[in-house]
Amino acid sequence: MGNGSSMLTQYDIEGVQEHCSNTFSQQEIVSLYQRFCQLDRSGGGFISADEFMNVPEFAMNPLSQVVKQLLEPLFVPRLLRMLDGLNFKEFVLFLSAFSSRASLQLKVEFIFKVYDSDGNHKVSFNDVLDILRDLTGQFIAEHQRERVLTKVLEEAGYRKDSVLVPADFMKILGSSVLKMEVEVPVD
Amino acid sequence: MNKLNTSSSELDLDRPNIEDYLPSGSIQEPHGELRLRDLLDISPTLTEAAGAIVDDSFTRCFKSNPPEPWNWNIYLFPLWCLGVVVRYMILFPLRVMVLTLGWIVFLSCYFPVHFLLTGQEKLRKRLERGLVELICSFFVASWTGVVKYHGPRPSMRPKQVFVANHTSMIDFIVLEQMTAFAVIMQKHPGWVGLLQSTILESLGCIWFNRSEAKDREIVARKLREHVHGADNNPLLIFPEGTCVNNHYTVMFKKGAFELGCTVCPIAVKYNKIFVDAFWNSRKQSFTTHLLQLMTSWAVVCDVWYLEPQNLKPGETAIEFAERVRDIISVRAGLKKVPWDGYLKYSRPSPKHREQKQQSFAESVLRRLEEK
Numbered sequence: 001m002g003n004g005s006s007m008l009t010q011y012d013i014e015g016v017q018e019h020c021s022n023t024f025s026q027q028e029i030v031s032l033y034q035r036f037c038q039l040d041r042s043g044g045g046f047i048s049a050d051e052f053m054n055v056p057e058f059a060m061n062p063l064s065q066v067v068k069q070l071l072e073p074l075f076v077p078r079l080l081r082m083l084d085g086l087n088f089k090e091f092v093l094f095l096s097a098f099s100s101r102a103s104l105q106l107k108v109e110f111i112f113k114v115y116d117s118d119g120n121h122k123v124s125f126n127d128v129l130d131i132l133r134d135l136t137g138q139f140i141a142e143h144q145r146e147r148v149l150t151k152v153l154e155e156a157g158y159r160k161d162s163v164l165v166p167a168d169f170m171k172i173l174g175s176s177v178l179k180m181e182v183e184v185p186v187d
Numbered sequence: 188m189n190k191l192n193t194s195s196s197e198l199d200l201d202r203p204n205i206e207d208y209l210p211s212g213s214i215q216e217p218h219g220e221l222r223l224r225d226l227l228d229i230s231p232t233l234t235e236a237a238g239a240i241v242d243d244s245f246t247r248c249f250k251s252n253p254p255e256p257w258n259w260n261i262y263l264f265p266l267w268c269l270g271v272v273v274r275y276m277i278l279f280p281l282r283v284m285v286l287t288l289g290w291i292v293f294l295s296c297y298f299p300v301h302f303l304l305t306g307q308e309k310l311r312k313r314l315e316r317g318l319v320e321l322i323c324s325f326f327v328a329s330w331t332g333v334v335k336y337h338g339p340r341p342s343m344r345p346k347q348v349f350v351a352n353h354t355s356m357i358d359f360i361v362l363e364q365m366t367a368f369a370v371i372m373q374k375h376p377g378w379v380g381l382l383q384s385t386i387l388e389s390l391g392c393i394w395f396n397r398s399e400a401k402d403r404e405i406v407a408r409k410l411r412e413h414v415h416g417a418d419n420n421p422l423l424i425f426p427e428g429t430c431v432n433n434h435y436t437v438m439f440k441k442g443a444f445e446l447g448c449t450v451c452p453i454a455v456k457y458n459k460i461f462v463d464a465f466w467n468s469r470k471q472s473f474t475t476h477l478l479q480l481m482t483s484w485a486v487v488c489d490v491w492y493l494e495p496q497n498l499k500p501g502e503t504a505i506e507f508a509e510r511v512r513d514i515i516s517v518r519a520g521l522k523k524v525p526w527d528g529y530l531k532y533s534r535p536s537p538k539h540r541e542q543k544q545q546s547f548a549e550s551v552l553r554r555l556e557e558k
Contacts, residue, residue, distance in 0.1 A: 035241060041469075052240065054246075055239050055246060056526060056530045056534070057238075057239035057243045057245065058236055058243070059534050059535050060543070061235055061239065061540070062232060062543050063232055063233065063236060064236055079233075083240075095240065097237075098234065111230065114229065115227075128226065135229070136547055136548040137540075137548070140548045148221070149226065152222055152225075155223065156222065156223035169227065173224060175224075176224075178230055180230040180233060182238045182241050184241055184242075185241075
């Protein structure tokens with residue numbers, strides 16, 4: 001798949017399908033490629049964070065905002081960090097967690113990755129607090145957020161200084177149905 | 188073009204609730220005591236984000252039809268080649284000649300009329316209107332335009348404004364050949380801008396500049412003055428504010444609907460079999476767009492003049508705008524989307540995100556109280 005080529009060969013499609021562990025059908029991959037080309041306005045073969053933000057429905061999402069950490073004057077993008085500069089294979093891999101064929105484990109692992117902002121496979125109290133802040137904004141006071149989080153953590157048998165690993169997430173989230181599916185329009 | 192800034196909050200006060208249109212059925216109201224699981228489970232928000240990445244109604248509005256090649260086999264290919272030869276070698280030069288002839292006739296009549304008849308305003312205006320209608324007819328002929336007008340041609344009365352859906356700048360030409368409207372347009376650079384400053388100015392056209400913030404008030408005042416003026420040409424407004432691909436309509440700006448006069452809707456629908464008349468201003472200049480039209484077979488469209496509407500008692504300007512958008516969309520077979528066309532040039536305001544944050548925050552706090 002060269003940069004800027006607008007035709008996928010059967011070989012390309014199979015490569016992508018393998019990369020995402022067959023979570024998408026070949027038709028869905030073709031549709032996703034059309035969508036990828038539509039989003040990649042500059043035609044560079046990858047989508048920048050800016051190009052994702054051109055979709056108003058996405059830009060309105062609380063997790064897609066660029067958040068300034070309270071303590072560090074750094075911009076810590078959430079979903080945008082995971083999305084910036086993806087080529088098509090990686091784009092499909094990202095979306096594979098949302099396929100109807102994706103296993104529960106795949107979905108839970110994806111959620112873990114969103115929380116794990118520094119990529120060290122550990123989710124700390126502050127990581128969870130960061131996401132909670134994105135989702136609630138100014139509508140809950142910071143100390144109240146910490147209080148709520150501490151309380152539910154302790155009720156679940158963890159401590160404030162506990163560190164969560166994927167297995168913990170699986171235990172917490174895997175017990176009931178996780179509705180995380182997106183339909184790829186196939187014409 | 189790439190300067191993206193969040194739209195100012197004052198522009199958002201005139202929007203009906205986008206939430207009413209978006210598919211947010213995935214977020215049901217959870218109940219029961221708050222648990223760790225509820226805070227960790229961000230799947231609804233993630234699903235919304237992924238849904239927007241995979242498909243969104245805003246991008247769909249500005250998608251041009253990709254040309255479908257039908258020349259894929261042994262007998263269709265020579266036919267297509269013949270078609271190309273006819274279009275580029277025969278039709279195109281003929282059309283260029285027609286258009287040039289039209290311009291010669293127009294300019295040689297317009298300047299004398301404009302400068303010599305300065306004393307007789309009424310006669311001059313009437314002649315200028317006729318001449319503009321003439322040059323527009325020449326333009327339409329240069330694309331072999333087949334325009335079917337439906338509905339009673341509205342009488343020229345004061346205190347009325349015309350609104351239409353917008354697909355390309357040629358909408359203006361198609362409508363102008365029947366009636367010399369004064370239109371409100373974005374000021375363009377190049378030869379279009381030159382035409383705007385000279386000929387269109389004399390029709391009473393009004394210019395705006397999207398990128399200037401204070402511009403709105405100035406334009407609103409000019410609109411009001413024009414509509415209430417006695418001898419001005421009827422005003423045509425494209426309330427979408429931007430070109431849309433003729434399958435959808437974006438939200439109408441309320442400016443045209445709070446002038447205190449009757450609104451006459453006009454619906455324009457192009458037949459895509461002949462050519463895609465959508466002017467994708469991001470992809471091509473107006474000149475390229477015109478050339479593309481002049482090398483196609485024909486531009487076929489329908490224009491419907493619809494029943495004039497007035498503000499109903501108790502109706503706000505936004506509701507009035509939405510009602511008229513509904514009338515136009517139904518007539519032209521277009522789907523409505525809840526987006527502001529200006530989102531092409533700016534990001535949505537934080538207000539929408541804040542609404543989501545607020546509802547989640549309230550749900551968390553409420554469940555905290557439940558035992």
